[in-house]
Amino acid sequence: MIDEVLNQIGRRQKFLLTSHARPDGDAVGSVLACGEILRSMGKQADVVLSDGVPYIYKPLPFSETVVVSPTVSADYDAAIILECDSVHRTRIEGLERHYLINIDHHSTARPFAHVNWIDPSACATAEMIFRLAREASVKISPEVATCLYTAVLTDTGSFCFNGTTERTFALAQELVRAGAEPSRIAQNVYFANPYSKMRLLGSALSNLHRDGELAWMFISRDEMDRTDAVDEDTEGLVNYALAIEGIEVALFFREQADGRYRVSLRSKGRINVASVAERFGGGGHECASGCAMEGPLSVATERILMQFRLLDGKLLVH
Incomplete structure (x- = not known):
């Protein structure tokens, strides 16, 4: 080709x-x-x-x-x-x-x-x-x-x-x-990140959760405004959750102006996160994918966590 x-x-x-x-x-x-x-x-x-x-x-x-x-x-x-x-x-x-x-x-x-x-x-x-x-x-x-x-x-x-x-x-x-x-x-x-991104990272880490081998965190629009952050400041923040020992998959939820959520999915390699992202109209790599989901956050997280629970024991999520 x-x-x-x-x-x-x-x-x-x-x-x-x-x-x-x-x-x-x-x-x-x-x-x-x-x-x-x-x-x-x-x-x-x-x-x-x-x-x-x-x-x-x-x-x-x-x-x-x-x-x-x-x-x-x-x-x-x-x-x-x-x-x-x-x-x-x-x-x-x-x-x-x-x-x-x-x-x-x-x-x-x-x-x-x-x-x-x-x-x-x-x-x-x-x-x-x-x-x-x-x-x-x-x-x-x-x-x-x-x-x-x-x-x-x-x-x-x-x-x-x-x-x-x-x-x-x-x-x-x-x-x-x-x-x-x-x-x-x-x-x-x-090593050349804007100050706003580091402030946003602090907010994201305060919203960090873990369920077995899966970790996730989120950022609201209010937190974006409070830290003077822009959308591109969220790039790569999901990797801080993936860096936790024993975590195989990490998720990052970012609230958009319309109330929907952009979701970044990352894996250390054992789990194909693209297969989950595709179920919500997204896609990407096996180890790095993304998708968009309707809110509220509690519903979005539960829907995507359920997909990982259905992976037949490949990922230990309670």
Whole structure:
């Protein structure tokens, strides 16, 4: 399928690149790298994200070129949608009238586009973009390597998730050889959090609960307002619950303005949390997934806990 993606890119000149709303490290790193790779191929490439680049990823090369918009007004020869299971999840209107190329590595990915390159064996969509550059004979610059390494680092849970293999480290080595600086990238991602996020973490930890091998915590809209936090400050907070000894699955519930809850699900590897997220219209990785649920919180937590109780002894939940 990579050959067909390159074929369609070769036949076109003007591209729009995007990913899902509230983009994570793989979404941002992959879309920035892919845009620069297309430019190296002599193409015009505009990167548009409905929510823009999160704070911790703003140091990435090319981040200042990203257009933040909920609509597409210009005409493009094609739109390349990365790490996203539908046009709807981009939260950008007007994409559907373009020729669509879908590049994704999630096991829950859907073939919604005209061309769909889906490879669940890839550790991140960034790995697929690296392969795309190699097949197109495009040299990986230090800037592109930095974007791709950031994507791989974050989407593998700092090389902790299942699916991290010898191939993953070989890719990381290639990116370091191309100019990515692991220590600087790690400091930008993990040691440059805004003050508001740390205050929000305190609130989240005060709402920490445990049931057997499962832990969960939540944040209300009032707590978001009190800590002056924004939505992107919730990124990664679920991992603090997963870090507890004896916990196999962690959940993080974030109340939205409409009263619904965004739920982040994480696993240490024994439990496939994507299978549970899919039951509520979500998806993602086996070790890192997400979904949305109706409130109130007591109902949302009980519904999702019940799904884990039905895992026939795989997870010890009372």
